[in-house]
Amino acid sequence: VLEDTSEEGGVWTAERIQVALAQDVSQVRRLAAGVASYPTHGLGADEVLARAQAALTRACAGEPGRGLGHVEVAQADSGH
Secondary structure (H helix, E strand, C coil), X not given: CCCCCCHHHHXXXXXXXXXXXXHCCCCCCCXXXXXXXXXXXXXCHHHHHHHHHXXXXXXXXXXXXXXXXXXXXCCXXXXX
């Protein structure tokens, strides 16, 4: 959870974490992330977190392929 961070900032942060983990000597080589932001993806904390979880689920379900992992952005509700 990042305060005062836009959707783009959330994606940028997840990608930076991926790069840092890939450069580290730890066993972590891939990281999936789900990004949601207020108010684009919800007006309440529960709604934003639920959309972030759904995006994370999609990221984890993606083909492993090459690279550092998937970063998925939540789908905005047409009512917002």
